[in-house]
Amino acid sequence: MDFQDYFPLWAKLNRSQQERIRASLLFREVKKGTMLHDGTLDCTGLFLVRDGQLRAYILSEEGREITLYRLFERDMCLLSASCIVHSLQFEVMIAAEKDTSLWVIPADVYKAIMEESAALANYTNELMASRFSDVMWLIEEIMWKSLDKRIADFLMEEAAIEGSNRLQMTHETIANHLGTRREVVTRMLRYFQEEGLVKLSRGVVEITDEKKLAERDP
Amino acid sequence: MDFQDYFPLWAKLNRSQQERIRASLLFREVKKGTMLHDGTLDCTGLFLVRDGQLRAYILSEEGREITLYRLFERDMCLLSASCIVHSLQFEVMIAAEKDTSLWVIPADVYKAIMEESAALANYTNELMASRFSDVMWLIEEIMWKSLDKRIADFLMEEAAIEGSNRLQMTHETIANHLGTRREVVTRMLRYFQEEGLVKLSRGVVEITDEKKLAERDP
Numbered sequence: 001m002d003f004q005d006y007f008p009l010w011a012k013l014n015r016s017q018q019e020r021i022r023a024s025l026l027f028r029e030v031k032k033g034t035m036l037h038d039g040t041l042d043c044t045g046l047f048l049v050r051d052g053q054l055r056a057y058i059l060s061e062e063g064r065e066i067t068l069y070r071l072f073e074r075d076m077c078l079l080s081a082s083c084i085v086h087s088l089q090f091e092v093m094i095a096a097e098k099d100t101s102l103w104v105i106p107a108d109v110y111k112a113i114m115e116e117s118a119a120l121a122n123y124t125n126e127l128m129a130s131r132f133s134d135v136m137w138l139i140e141e142i143m144w145k146s147l148d149k150r151i152a153d154f155l156m157e158e159a160a161i162e163g164s165n166r167l168q169m170t171h172e173t174i175a176n177h178l179g180t181r182r183e184v185v186t187r188m189l190r191y192f193q194e195e196g197l198v199k200l201s202r203g204v205v206e207i208t209d210e211k212k213l214a215e216r217d218p
Numbered sequence: 219m220d221f222q223d224y225f226p227l228w229a230k231l232n233r234s235q236q237e238r239i240r241a242s243l244l245f246r247e248v249k250k251g252t253m254l255h256d257g258t259l260d261c262t263g264l265f266l267v268r269d270g271q272l273r274a275y276i277l278s279e280e281g282r283e284i285t286l287y288r289l290f291e292r293d294m295c296l297l298s299a300s301c302i303v304h305s306l307q308f309e310v311m312i313a314a315e316k317d318t319s320l321w322v323i324p325a326d327v328y329k330a331i332m333e334e335s336a337a338l339a340n341y342t343n344e345l346m347a348s349r350f351s352d353v354m355w356l357i358e359e360i361m362w363k364s365l366d367k368r369i370a371d372f373l374m375e376e377a378a379i380e381g382s383n384r385l386q387m388t389h390e391t392i393a394n395h396l397g398t399r400r401e402v403v404t405r406m407l408r409y410f411q412e413e414g415l416v417k418l419s420r421g422v423v424e425i426t427d428e429k430k431l432a433e434r435d436p
Binding site: 058060061062064066085086087088089090114115116117118120121122124125126127128129130131132133135136137138139140142143144179 | 276278279280282284303304305306307308332333334335336338339340342343344345346347348349350351353354355356357358360361362397
């Protein structure tokens with residue numbers, strides 16, 4: 001499988017555009033934990049994930065984190081190339097959550113083609129709208145949902161991603177996904193354990209009653 | 219002043235595109251309080267404000283609100299026409315905060331031109347990125363800033379918009395901007411009053427010490 005099989009707009013670009021992308025394209029294989037974009041407003045380029053998992057998040061001055069969205073196979077990330085759209089005035093961090101292979105399209109090449117191709121510009125609109133929708137979903141979560149429900153939902157989402165109810169994950173990591181503090185997560189998980197929803201051991205949260213966890217009132 | 223003086227991309231459209239927009243354009247004058255877009259995923263069209271002030275916000279199932287951004291003269295709103303970008307999967311409400319006159323560009327006309335014009339598609343990207351940035355700013359506010367600081371900042375922003383330190387505004391309204399409850403706002407404003415930052419009377423919050431209000435620690 002080649003780049004052109006992963007990049008949905010390939011067939012709508014002309015030969016010259018395809019060649020400019022191919023000539024500038026980088027392929028990277030990174031280990032879990034690698035920082036791919038460090039949130040400064042510089043322009044790392046657009047990421048297209050071949051396989052693995054990336055996490056986009058923001059960071060407060062005090063070092064607290066909150067996950068904005070995840071990127072999986074075939075997902076593309078625009079926010080690592082914020083210079084291609086002037087009005088994108090915020091910083092995100094992007095790190096590999098698993099060993100990941102990805103292509104990087106240099107921002108200047110992408111931007112030049114986007115300016116001449118309505119198809120690529122409209123596709124970019126869809127990419128941005130999709131991240132924008134993720135973030136709006138996050139605001140609704142933060143604003144209207146209690147933290148116990150958010151932790152329960154996060155555990156179930158993780159179990160779905162990993163295909164396992166046994167999650168190797170510290171309380172600190174869960175807190176960093178949800179924008180809260182470790183102590184708060186620990187307190188809530190202990191309460192879940194007392195209720196028989198999860199079983200805790202060192203560095204592991206195991207979901208023991210999926211149904212009851214899912215049924216927690218919002 | 220005419221539509222074409224307000225719509226920054228006018229000169230980059232061809233004659234046929236300009237005519238299609240002009241022929242379908244609606245001009246509306248609405249009173250303060252008018253609901254312009256009710257948050258369902260239907261497509262009201264793109265708004266371009268001639269004068270006045272609009273407010274975009276979201277609503278929880280329990281009726282709580284939080285302001286996403288405001289629109290002033292020459293601002294354009296894409297989210298009232300979410301059908302033009304498939305991946306825009308969230309609902310916003312848009313209401314007039316002051317008597318407002320605006321143009322409405324029907325979504326289907328805009329979308330058809332955007333699909334053929336790279337210039338309009340790229341401009342739309344900028345519009346979306348700018349709202350996206352507003353919302354990211356809001357997340358950082360909610361996540362990392364204490365409510366007293368958010369209320370202080372909101373009062374100062376309002377004073378700047380109104381050009382007056384005397385704000386005719388109920389505690390309920392402030393709560394609806396910030397996504398919190400009236401009781402919480404009332405408690406905080408009373409505390410501000412004790413500290414000499416504001417003076418409260420029926421339906422009015424008057425900023426009495428701007429400097430001290432601005433200096434509140436984040």
